[in-house]
Amino acid sequence: MVDVWQTAMDHAVGAARRAGQVCCSGALIRCVDQVVREALQDDRKVMTKSSSVDLVTQTDQKVEQLIIQSVKEKFPTHRFIGEESVAAGESCVLTDAPTWIIDPIDGTTNFVHAFPFVAVSIGFSVNKQVEFGVVFSCLEDKMFTARRGKGAFCDGEPLQVSDQEDIKQSIIATEFGSSRDPEAVDRIFSSLRNVLCIPVHGVRGAGTAAINMCLVASGCVEAYYEIGIHVWDIAAGSLIVSEAGGVLMDVDGKDGGPLDLMSRRIVAANSRTIAERIVREIDAFGPPRDDEPLRR
């Protein structure tokens, strides 16, 4: 029997690699070549979305269209939730239909500043359940993949989360996000202070949710949490973490509650013990959901 989702996943890996090449050539040029940098003036034009620090470039838009077009040719009935299509007014509702959830450049701020962590993230859901996830960390040239029930891999090598159960011996990844609303910033800092003072060995952030989650899956950090992310930031990474043996949760109550891809909140950890401890330390505010019609 033809394994239809495997065919889709193979297509996603190819599309992510091609998309990554577009992103990387742009990012590397930004690092190394002043002359080409000036010639690419238009391509470097940085625009903003929900706030003055929520950045988007023509490369984000171009890469998303490239992925969507290539998928449409092969899977004409499938649906899409793409970061830049949603920014342009498309709906952001997860249905039971096969749906490609795309973040064309996760880490646009890094991309704009040539901070060397940028990923293409493609998740694929059916019946609202992620079937496969592909994260291409293009400047590191690492392809992270996971298929539900079949494990997580980096360049074909199996991934396993860290076995550290003591949060005091752990590194936790998080981000500050793109809201500069003073009240939201205070809440983010108060959570960060609580986590830091547990105390943990350290707090890190790669500047991309997808790569932070791949770091959890690879056992380099014990957990990643963030409030304010979107479904396209976490769809692929969430499966990569769970297939590497990790746990995912929301930030409600004492046990976090099940991960809700649309809630804009996530804790992804190597173990339930560490995830629940983070949930207890952080301030669980709720930004407008991704599927909230009046979000924008």
Ligand SMILES: O=P([O-])([O-])O[C@@H]1[C@@H](O)[C@H](O)[C@@H](O)[C@H](O)[C@@H]1O
């Ligand atoms: O906008 P973008 O670069 O695709 O994605 C961004 C991230 O992954 C970043 O780590 C996170 O803090 C932001 O909230 C944002 O979602």
Ligand SMILES: [Mg+2]
């Ligand atoms: Mg993103």
Ligand SMILES: [Mg+2]
């Ligand atoms: Mg993005």
